[in-house]
Amino acid sequence: xxxxxxxxxxxxxxxxxxxxxxxxxxxxxxxxxxxxxxxxxxxxxxxxxxxxxxxxxxxxxxxxxxxxxxxxxxxxxxxxxxxxxxxxxxxxxxxxxxxxxxxxxxxxxxxxxxxxxxxxxxxxxxxxxxxxxxxxxxxxxxxxxxxxxxxxxxxxxxxxxxxxxxxxxxxxxxxxxxxxxxxxxxxxxxxxxxxxxxxxxxxxxxxxxxxxxxxxxxxxxxxxxxxxxxxxxxxxxxxxxx
Ligand code: IPE
Ligand code: IPE
Ligand code: MG
Numbered sequence: 001x002x003x004x005x006x007x008x009x010x011x012x013x014x015x016x017x018x019x020x021x022x023x024x025x026x027x028x029x030x031x032x033x034x035x036x037x038x039x040x041x042x043x044x045x046x047x048x049x050x051x052x053x054x055x056x057x058x059x060x061x062x063x064x065x066x067x068x069x070x071x072x073x074x075x076x077x078x079x080x081x082x083x084x085x086x087x088x089x090x091x092x093x094x095x096x097x098x099x100x101x102x103x104x105x106x107x108x109x110x111x112x113x114x115x116x117x118x119x120x121x122x123x124x125x126x127x128x129x130x131x132x133x134x135x136x137x138x139x140x141x142x143x144x145x146x147x148x149x150x151x152x153x154x155x156x157x158x159x160x161x162x163x164x165x166x167x168x169x170x171x172x173x174x175x176x177x178x179x180x181x182x183x184x185x186x187x188x189x190x191x192x193x194x195x196x197x198x199x200x201x202x203x204x205x206x207x208x209x210x211x212x213x214x215x216x217x218x219x220x221x222x223x224x225x226x227x228x229x230x231x232x233x234x235x236x237x238x239x240x241x242x
Pocket of ligand 2: 024025026068069070071074194198
């Protein structure tokens, strides 16, 4: 066969595009190692894949795209790797600040930003300022983010205010999470072959559809994203009903 075993690209139902897609950007290190490159080269490739994914999903009409960029546990990595990731974020943000208004993308950061390097914090503040004026797709970057940490902080904020325990509802707790005004993800994608959440959006993923693939994050191109969305479109969501 002339086209070998290339799979046909799925045709998406344009009337059933997920409102909110989340992705754990995993597999950068292995992508680089497979090519005999340093792990940091994988993080560079991963940040390009992120940019491309955001633009593609925006073109499909996705309204929220939330990515896991750095977890509260990722500080366990060698200092050089952590530094390289922070450096990439720095470069990415400088570029994003220039392009954001033009692409009308709204950028937000979810996580404990306090321990981040000062220069990065300044860029984040600048990004937030520009984002106020944009109305397009919202991209949420989870940075020094941990799902358990997020819930602990929400509980602390309620206790600090002396809230009557009987008045605590799911909505009230949800309003203290980083994701307060963001709808729950409809689809969460985990590339890189691991079948776990690794502390990503524990509360928000309660009824989310999951898509796991062995494809490494830097290889998650438009065709791979289509496969994830097509899988989502084939699911029946019941939310506990019948
Ligand atoms: C994800 O890729 C990026 C971060 C966690 C920052 P990894 O660096 O975890 O890549 P693998 O899983 O080692 O291949
Ligand atoms: C999850 O990937 C975190 C990010 C992609 C930012 P990890 O590579 O840290 O996850 P584990 O350690 O394999 O669970
Ligand atoms: Mg990993």
